Amino acid sequence: MAATLEAEYAFGAEVLESRGKVVKFAVFQRHEEQGAAQEHELVSFEAMMLPHLDAAHNLARWLMRNEQDAQDVVQEAYLRAFKSFGGFHGSNGRAWLLTIVRNTSYTLLKKNRAADLTTTFDEDIHASDRQSVSPATILEHAEDAELIKNAMNNLPAEFREILTLRHQEELSYQEIGEILKIPVGTVMSRLARARAKLREYLTSQMSQEK
Amino acid sequence: MNCEEIKNLMDAYLDGELDLITSQKVEQHLRDCPKCEQAYEVETAMAHAISQAAPYYKAPPELRERIQSSLRNEIGAKATRSGIRGSQVMRTRKQPEARATLLGMPWNWLALAAAIGLAAIVASSFLPRLKQPGPDQFLATQLIASHVRSLMADHLTDVASSDQHTVKPWLDTKLDFAPPVVDLSSEGFPLIGGRLDYLDNRPVAALVYQRRKHFINLFIWPGETGAARPTMPMSHEGYQLLHWADSDFNYWAVSDVNANDLQTFKQQFETRTPHH
Numbered sequence: 001m002a003a004t005l006e007a008e009y010a011f012g013a014e015v016l017e018s019r020g021k022v023v024k025f026a027v028f029q030r031h032e033e034q035g036a037a038q039e040h041e042l043v044s045f046e047a048m049m050l051p052h053l054d055a056a057h058n059l060a061r062w063l064m065r066n067e068q069d070a071q072d073v074v075q076e077a078y079l080r081a082f083k084s085f086g087g088f089h090g091s092n093g094r095a096w097l098l099t100i101v102r103n104t105s106y107t108l109l110k111k112n113r114a115a116d117l118t119t120t121f122d123e124d125i126h127a128s129d130r131q132s133v134s135p136a137t138i139l140e141h142a143e144d145a146e147l148i149k150n151a152m153n154n155l156p157a158e159f160r161e162i163l164t165l166r167h168q169e170e171l172s173y174q175e176i177g178e179i180l181k182i183p184v185g186t187v188m189s190r191l192a193r194a195r196a197k198l199r200e201y202l203t204s205q206m207s208q209e210k
Numbered sequence: 211m212n213c214e215e216i217k218n219l220m221d222a223y224l225d226g227e228l229d230l231i232t233s234q235k236v237e238q239h240l241r242d243c244p245k246c247e248q249a250y251e252v253e254t255a256m257a258h259a260i261s262q263a264a265p266y267y268k269a270p271p272e273l274r275e276r277i278q279s280s281l282r283n284e285i286g287a288k289a290t291r292s293g294i295r296g297s298q299v300m301r302t303r304k305q306p307e308a309r310a311t312l313l314g315m316p317w318n319w320l321a322l323a324a325a326i327g328l329a330a331i332v333a334s335s336f337l338p339r340l341k342q343p344g345p346d347q348f349l350a351t352q353l354i355a356s357h358v359r360s361l362m363a364d365h366l367t368d369v370a371s372s373d374q375h376t377v378k379p380w381l382d383t384k385l386d387f388a389p390p391v392v393d394l395s396s397e398g399f400p401l402i403g404g405r406l407d408y409l410d411n412r413p414v415a416a417l418v419y420q421r422r423k424h425f426i427n428l429f430i431w432p433g434e435t436g437a438a439r440p441t442m443p444m445s446h447e448g449y450q451l452l453h454w455a456d457s458d459f460n461y462w463a464v465s466d467v468n469a470n471d472l473q474t475f476k477q478q479f480e481t482r483t484p485h486h
Contacts (some may be wrong), residue, residue: 036447037358038285039285039351040351040354040355040358040359041355041359042281042282042285043351043352043355044352044355044356044359045281046278046281047352047355047408047409047410047411048408050274050277050278051411053269053273053274053277054266054268054269056269057267057268057269057273058266058267058268061267062267067267070267071270071273071276074269074273074277075273075276075277075280078277078280078281079280079281079284082281082284083284091368091406093408138252138255138256138259139251139255139258141259142255142256142258142259142262142263143259143262143263144263145263145264145265147263148259148260148263148264149263149264149265152260152264163260163264164260164264166225167257167260167261167264168260168261168264168266170261172227173222173225173227188221188222188227191221191225192220192221195221195253195256195257198256198260199252199256202256202259
């Protein structure tokens, strides 16, 4: 290896010598700058985006509903984000990253399991009367992590994502609208529908217990 | 407001998305109407259930490592594709394959490859490289990256103004601290504007000054009280860095001006800032 490198070195020097030292220097300098700029970009990307890793993972986990897919999505999303980082000039890194995580999730959901995108919601559940269960009963069950998790996982993807963005990430309607590419008014109505669905599901579970 | 209107506004009310006046009207109605009040309690319980009881899936530590190594591979792959320079990946793992293909190539391609190879060797041996970056070195790299990006991406300022009375209030509303802002035009460092940046895991203020054709980024964030350290001039990859601190803030000035100019800049800034 050393011999080959030496040969390359000697030959390279000769070629460049013929074009003049100034050119040689300029070439080196440009390569050096490009490489350094790339490393800087990575450091700056990581400093800005890695703090949002938990948020990215949480969203992907709720959308994909399994750990392995969630991790694959997040890794792919970070790679996509890094490739388009040069085009990002905003100040809300978290919303920008979550948009990419969401798009990546949907790509995989569409490819693998088209059924996940439509509601798996049982129509019978809708029939139950929301007034039949008191707030106290709901409050009582509100601490039941397993019940809430199952209820959330029973919702279609568009409801799962909006509930986690609002109640776990505590994003504003404006930010959610940016991520989901929908107007603020639609954010409000979709959130209302998502919470209503969740409530209906919980109500049905509770009345079954009785 | 009637119950139907309240029903439509309830979600936005719960999420704190209503303006103050409408919000007060809803509040008033909820006080007067037990039926709506009960519905609101259910809504609150639901919101509470999701935020408190639903699991929040934190990323496992190995995912972070996977991501970081895949990003580094990406840089390595790019460098190999465009023949930019000898990154670690290219010099160690990729070298034998690269050599095997080189041997089968026509002469002029070999010449080009040799030139690039030479550039890679020279670049990698002369580039000041951080073997074991300490916290300051790591921060320095971040600072320079931020400085370079601010110039490259055409995003030097979020608020472009030479008026300190415009820049300061803008920054104050965006940050949880109030950085000192002074215009140093008369000292030869006119203020160009301000920008929000993110460094050392926190939002920081970046003030942008000009020195002839060069720009100076001054990054400011609150320091720990009593942690004031002496001035540390640093030179890193062709950029000058100057760090100082007063009782309230950390300051990092980054620029490609010469070290003396940056020192002068620091002195002028300190003289003109009200507190020390």
